[in-house]
Amino acid sequence: MPAGIRIDHLNHWFNRNDPPVLQDISVAVPPGQSLALVGESGCGKSTLLNMIAGMIRPTAGSIHIGQTRVLGPRPEWNIMFQHAALYPWLNVVDNVALGLEFAGIGKARRITAMDMLDRVGLRDKARSRPRDLSGGQQQRVALARSLVMSPSVLLLDEPFSALDTFTRTDLQDEVLGIVAEQGISLVQVTHDLDEAIIMGDRIGVMERSPGRIHALVDNRMTRPRRPGMPGFADMRDELLAAFGRARRSPSTPVTSTEAAPSMAVGL
Numbered sequence: 362m363p364a365g366i367r368i369d370h371l372n373h374w375f376n377r378n379d380p381p382v383l384q385d386i387s388v389a390v391p392p393g394q395s396l397a398l399v400g401e402s403g404c405g406k407s408t409l410l411n412m413i414a415g416m417i418r419p420t421a422g423s424i425h426i427g428q429t430r431v432l433g434p435r436p437e438w439n440i441m442f443q444h445a446a447l448y449p450w451l452n453v454v455d456n457v458a459l460g461l462e463f464a465g466i467g468k469a470r471r472i473t474a475m476d477m478l479d480r481v482g483l484r485d486k487a488r489s490r491p492r493d494l495s496g497g498q499q500q501r502v503a504l505a506r507s508l509v510m511s512p513s514v515l516l517l518d519e520p521f522s523a524l525d526t527f528t529r530t531d532l533q534d535e536v537l538g539i540v541a542e543q544g545i546s547l548v549q550v551t552h553d554l555d556e557a558i559i560m561g562d563r564i565g566v567m568e569r570s571p572g573r574i575h576a577l578v579d580n581r582m583t584r585p586r587r588p589g590m591p592g593f594a595d596m597r598d599e600l601l602a603a604f605g606r607a608r609r610s611p612s613t614p615v616t617s618t619e620a621a622p623s624m625a626v627g628l
């Protein structure tokens with residue numbers, strides 16, 4: 362069911378003697394919308410993603426998905442990592458159906474899992490083992506496994522980074538289509554500015570020590586977004602400038618709401 366993510370004044374320390382890993386993060390992602398997070402290594406992107414998934418509890422502040430405060434993981438808040446982490450002893454359709462099984466959704470699970478495999482173009486691989494699939498196909502299975510749970514939230518921690526350009530573009534399109542169609546809120550961590558522009562309706566540029574959102578850039582391009590389209594290079598320049606500023610000097614953290622106006626750069 363469409364929900365939306367709201368993060369309010371989130372702070373986090375792993376070690377009280379160090380600067381906060383995350384400081385005063387406030388941002389919202391409405392249903393069907395996407396936020397891409399970029400920033401140099403160690404700025405806290407993955408930590409924030411894991412917090413939205415309920416896997417790490419923030420020291421202070423709150424995260425809500427719909428009306429529910431995030432206090433632990435739930436099947437409908439789904440996270441995908443760089444490696445698909447499929448169970449090698451299960452075939453493809455059983456890997457997809459596994460979440461449904463854990464959630465106690467028994468009988469219909471194979472039909473639903475097959476439908477989802479169809480959606481990601483892998484029906485003919487249903488009986489194959491993960492080791493017999495390419496990296497891109499394995500990520501498609503992982504995507505089907507995520508989507509079969511009818512997630513309200515999809516969190517992507519660079520799941521496409523190891524894939525070739527064509528496979529990555531296909532998967533990006535697939536994910537954005539499903540996100541829009543099902544009203545899912547998407548947050549994607551990436552090191553690739555082009556991917557951030559393609560995937561993010563807004564792009565959060567983070568700085569480190571402490572980890573803060575330095576700039577929230579509204580994506581002026583409508584989907585589908587492709588490198589080479591008018592406006593793409595300008596977006597990239599804008600992000601690069603914000604990225605450079607985020608690396609050089611800490612700034613006042615950006616606070617945003619769902620309806621926040623463009624806070625593109627200029628900070």
Ligand SMILES: Nc1ncnc2c1ncn2[C@@H]1O[C@H](COP(=O)(O)OP(=O)(O)OP(=O)(O)O)[C@@H](O)[C@H]1O
Pocket residue numbers: 375376382400401402403404405406407408409
């Ligand atoms: N469990 C942990 N205990 C202590 N420190 C941690 C823990 N997890 C992450 N950190 C630290 O928190 C900071 C942020 O880490 P995080 O992995 O969120 O960064 P990131 O922006 O995703 O980095 P990268 O782009 O390299 O993946 C880093 O300094 C990291 O060493």
